Amino acid sequence: MTPGNEQDSSRRNWIKNSTLAAAAILAAPQIHARETALAVPKARRIPIAVSTYSYWHFQEQKYPIEKVIEDAAKLGFDGVEILHRQMDNETVPYLNKLKRQAFDAGLSLPMLSIHQSFVQPKAEDRKKDVEHTIRCINLATQLGIPCIRMNTGSWRTKKRDAAYYKDGQEPPIEGFTDKDAVKWCIDSYGECLVAAEKAGVILAIENHWGLSSNIDYLLEIYKPLASSPAMGMNVDTGNFVGDPYPQFERLAPYATIVQAKTYYGGGHYYDLNLDYKRIASILRKANFNGYVSLEMEGKEEPSVAVPKSLKLLREVLS
Structure with missing residues (x-):
């Protein structure tokens, strides 16, 4: 190669390398920005379920759970919470049918909501509800449901009218105290948790009126049992006496699942x-990532009120 050609070749290499270096410098901020964006964790999409209770408020004729599952899939819910009292029966074929229908529709079954009470002075009465709970744990296992909504129970010494839902005051049965009831709940839950741990099912205690209207009592029951992997808490947005937000903020860090009430058309009870x-902000602050289950408790037709409720929850939880 002649000296002139060598100089031309060196010049071409220098220009090529300089161009590549300049391109790398220009691209570096874009690459860094892209890598940074990938490194920043994105907010997780909170899954929203709908309770079958949203379609049936204990009227004489039950609303079929199958229809709720069908509607939930069309509307874009992520799951369906099943109300035990709304089930047609407890046979294995029926349970398997519901499980298969939900699976085919791409829906989860996150919770089975049951009714029981441990605020009962007689040990044999509490035992019956412990046995009822264990039976429901077996139902949840068959359905593939990982969580059961539980209550504390109540003294039932006061009529459930509008005044009751405002203050939640309910005097104990004569000869007993609320502290007695707290102990009964802890002991009875302890029995149920043995079965729940074996089954891998969570028992989520709810602020569901009665004794649990008092958040201090609710936490007094929950905390001694919280070391069990089967103990959880279901926080209901609508079941607070007085200002709900400070109480919701207290319970949110313990929440396993949240039930979100809406009252389109006016509430059936209040x-x-x-x-x-504000509720969504509290959940984010508590780093809650579990299911939010809609309980539409209004008088408006579910076909109208449930889609409106889903839209509301999607907007605030996104």
């Missing part, structure tokens, strides 16, 4: 105007 933007 009305609340809940600020779901």
Whole structure:
């Protein structure tokens, strides 16, 4: 190669290398920004279920759970919470049918909501509800449901009218105290948790009126049992006496699952105007990532009120 050609070749290599270096410098900020964006964790999409209770408020004629599953899939819910009292029966074929229908529709079954009470002075009465709970644990296992909604129970010494839902005050049965009831709940839950741990099912205690209207009592029951892997908490946005937000903020860090009430058309039992933007903010602060299950408790037709409720929850929880 002649000296002139050598110089031309060196010049061409220098220009090529300089161009590549300049391109690398220009691209570096874009690459860094892209890598940074990938490194920043994205907010997880909170799954939203709908309770079958949203379609049936204990009227004489039950609303079929199969229809709720069908509707939930069409509307874009992530799951269906089953109300035990709404089930047609407890046979294995029926349970398997519901499980298969939900699976085919791409829906989960996150919770089975049952009714029981451990606020009962007679040990034999509490034992019956312990046995009922264990039977429901077996139902949940068959359905593939990982969580059961549980209550504390109540003294049933006061009529469930509008005044009751405002203050939640309920005097104990004569000769007993609320502290007695707290102990009964702890002991009875302890029995149920043995079966729940074996089955891998969570028992989620709810602020569901009665004794649990008092958040201090609810936590007094929950905390001694919280070391069990089967113990959980279901926080209901609509079941607070007085200002709901400070109480919701207290319970949110313990929440396994949340039930979100709406009251379109006026509530069947009481009305609340809940600020779901504020509720969503509290959940984010508590790093809650579990299911939120809609309980539409209003008088408006579910075909109208349930889609509106889903839209509201999607907007605030996104």
